[in-house]
Amino acid sequence: MRTLHLLLLVFTTAAAAGESRIVLKDGQGKDSVMSQCAICHSLDYIVVNDRILNRAGWEKTVDKMINLMGAPINNADRQIIVDYLALRYGK
């Protein structure tokens, strides 16, 4: 409950700040990325790293989010998110 409350609070603040206007590139998996990565951070974190990371780099980043930061992403979604990031934002 506390987490949910904080989530709502954060999203309200962020939307006012313009976060909701960030547009990711179209492609398969975009919805999963938008719903799961944005639980903890705005999606400009992806945009600013466009073409800096290759597939292995994005894989490492997603695994860091899951294993070190505790992102609740299951194996199937992990693959979808890695594929999207590697294809649309990969080097």
Added chain:
Amino acid sequence: MVNRRHFIKKAAGGLAALGSALLSKGSALAADLVAAETETTSIMDILSRKKALIKKSFRPPNYETPAGYFDAPFTPINAFFVRYHLSVIPEVKAEDWRLHIGGDAVRTPFTLTLEQLRRDFKSVEIAALCLCSGNRRGLFQPQVPGVQWGSGAMGNARWRGVRLKDVLAEAGIEKSALEVSLNGADSGVLEITPDFIKSLPLAKALDENTLIAFEMNGEPLPHWNGFPARLILPGWTATYWMKHLTDINVMAKPFDGYWMKTAYRIPSGRFPGGGFSSQETPATVPITEIVVNSLITSLIDGQAVPVFKPLEISGVAWDGGNGIAQVEISTDDGVSWHPAMLKQDYGRFSWRQWRYDFEPKRTKEYRIMARAISCSGACQPLEPIPNPSGYHHNAVQKITIRGV
């Protein structure tokens, strides 16, 4: 890369030119600029009670200061850069705030209110540069992942507070004490996400320049810079300058959280610094001391300047607390170097403003460079020193101007 730097400066300059009338319409301006998000990653945006800054990420908020503000010796509070790792950032109320002093290596843990902190300890003021470890990360080639900072993740301020050593003495430090950990009120969205906690070696915690600060440039700390109290660690990078301090623990063992063990580390032996042996491994050490560096603030890359007219080249220079001995300017692509005039000295932890008078005489391109030399003899390298996380970018800046 030149293009991105150029854009940042253009964006900042253009915004300044719009004037204060338009700036007061804050949100409308921010909304217009946000529309450009898909075209570029650097847009201007306004956080509450801040001027428009260069937005790097919305959540957590990471905003850098446009270079135009660095003409002043002290960076205005409402233009000071903002850097967070985690997204839940409560607005702390002064009357509700408590600072807990504890840990397994103190005799008597205790709790302070803001009023007690201000009243019960001697207050001191120090001018010091607050510099993000990853400032200029966006200038590394090849690019390094992370927040793509330009040159504005820094600011110079007068910090007023009390000495950490005086507060710790009240708790009584045991002989077993090794490190002092710091936690702030911010946290991750998920409870499982490692809280942003840092530690200091005991000697640094007991240094007379290490403060728990509650004022910045004569005013209470603003929310986005750590209200009501934050750590000030002059000479070390800002990762240790914990905002919204809530807990300080003196510990007999090295702190092993993510933000010490894994993050903010540099390869062993590649940079000067050190001073944190309890956190070192054969391969990596924690980033500690700020490296010698400088920034030209008066010129924009590609700027046209009239010939036979005096041109002031000015900027700032800094290091990790030895002080700046000299700043040298080259106007001929590094062939010859000439000393700049150093302006007022606000102490060894403050940056030092400098100026150099130049008169371009030919209608051609001039390559302008500045390099700082610290009182310890350290000098900026011509190329940045590569490291996986993109820290300590202190390469000599190169700006091309055109005599017309």
